[in-house]
Amino acid sequence: MYDIVVIGGGPAGLTASLYAARAGKKVMLLESNAFGGQIAIAPRVENFPSVMETSGAQLADKMFEQATSHGVDFDMGTATVAPAENGFVVTTEYASYPCRAVVLATGVTHKQLGVEGEQRLLGKGVCYCAVCDGAFYKDKHVCVVGDGNSAVQYALYLAEICSQVTLVTLFDRLFCDMELQQRLLATQGVVWTQGVAVTEIVGDECVKGVVCKSDDGAITYIDCDAVFVAIGQQPHNEAFASLVELDEQGYIVAGENCLTGRKGIFAAGDCRTKSVRQCATAVGDGAVAGFLAAQFVDRA
Numbered sequence: 031m032y033d034i035v036v037i038g039g040g041p042a043g044l045t046a047s048l049y050a051a052r053a054g055k056k057v058m059l060l061e062s063n064a065f066g067g068q069i070a071i072a073p074r075v076e077n078f079p080s081v082m083e084t085s086g087a088q089l090a091d092k093m094f095e096q097a098t099s100h101g102v103d104f105d106m107g108t109a110t111v112a113p114a115e116n117g118f119v120v121t122t123e124y125a126s127y128p129c130r131a132v133v134l135a136t137g138v139t140h141k142q143l144g145v146e147g148e149q150r151l152l153g154k155g156v157c158y159c160a161v162c163d164g165a166f167y168k169d170k171h172v173c174v175v176g177d178g179n180s181a182v183q184y185a186l187y188l189a190e191i192c193s194q195v196t197l198v199t200l201f202d203r204l205f206c207d208m209e210l211q212q213r214l215l216a217t218q219g220v221v222w223t224q225g226v227a228v229t230e231i232v233g234d235e236c237v238k239g240v241v242c243k244s245d246d247g248a249i250t251y252i253d254c255d256a257v258f259v260a261i262g263q264q265p266h267n268e269a270f271a272s273l274v275e276l277d278e279q280g281y282i283v284a285g286e287n288c289l290t291g292r293k294g295i296f297a298a299g300d301c302r303t304k305s306v307r308q309c310a311t312a313v314g315d316g317a318v319a320g321f322l323a324a325q326f327v328d329r330a
């Protein structure tokens with residue numbers, strides 16, 4: 031039996047496992063996709079304390095190495111949780127893990143535009159990760175859709191690879207860090223098309239362009255070879271809705287102490303109700319949840 035099962039191997043889950051293992055607990059870390067979570071696809075991270083500059087993948091690798099070097103067990107699988115006599119049973123497609131406490135660190139994923147062509151051309155020019163797919167569009171013209179930190183990071187990263195990057199935003203302003211904005215405006219090869227909504231992604235075998243519509247109804251067409259969508263995030267906590275309270279958007283209701291309404295279940299990182307979703311805040315949550323989950327096990 032495990033003391034603690036951590037669900038989600040992003041920065042929050044990796045940190046929660048590390049803290050729980052260092053508190054002497056037997057810990058299983060479960061991940062459905064790839065250890066590292068979202069940060070693993072960040073082109074460049076410059077705001078994680080003590081690290082001047084790194085790729086998200088490097089940061090994620092180090093976190094994983096650190097957690098496992100402290101004895102955290104890990105496995106792949108999409109986890110669900112059910113109450114049991116002495117705690118909980120966490121189940122994946124492959125195995126079941128009885129445990130005393132659970133840390134939910136399921137993060138968020140990218141939102142989709144939901145426009146014609148997006149699903150059909152997925153993998154044929156429609157992309158959600160600049161680090162993963164940017165190199166396929168060397169010396170090509172790409173569009174980035176979005177106005178936050180991720181979108182601007184994508185545009186800056188792609189500007190180093192592609193012949194032209196068109197950043198398409200719904201409003202006439204960006205919602206990213208000022209430093210990123212200044213860098214974007216000073217970068218050659220980036221065109222900013224403001225105040226339009228992408229209404230269609232066009233192409234037969236692969237992306238050929240995007241159709242945009244402005245507030246006054248004017249339609250424009252942008253020729254491009256790929257579209258990188260970076261328009262926000264979506265939590266996926268439906269599987270836990272019978273155990274813990276979710277807010278209207280699907281985030282797990284929990285405060286800075288990472289306590290949910292259910293004894294023995296903690297929520298850490300981007301998956302919980304909070305105002306700043308970043309790597310630094312995710313690892314902060316991970317430390318709190320890992321520590322308090324270990325204390326819970328000791329007192330149970």
Ligand SMILES: Cc1cc2nc3c(=O)[nH]c(=O)nc-3n(C[C@H](O)[C@H](O)[C@H](O)COP(=O)(O)OP(=O)(O)OC[C@H]3O[C@@H](n4cnc5c(N)ncnc54)[C@H](O)[C@@H]3O)c2cc1C
Nearest residue numbers: 038040041042062067068069072109137138299300308309
């Ligand atoms: C492109 C990009 C650039 C970014 N750049 C920065 C940056 O420069 N600085 C910064 O501080 N932050 C950055 N962020 C944000 C940062 O990556 C996130 O805030 C952070 O990763 C959140 O960590 P988390 O562990 O809470 O969630 P996530 O990183 O989302 O990890 C959650 C993990 O849980 C897994 N999971 C979900 N459900 C289940 C389940 N049922 N069973 C098993 N596993 C499950 C998922 O597969 C995922 O791996 C960036 C994000 C993106 C997408």
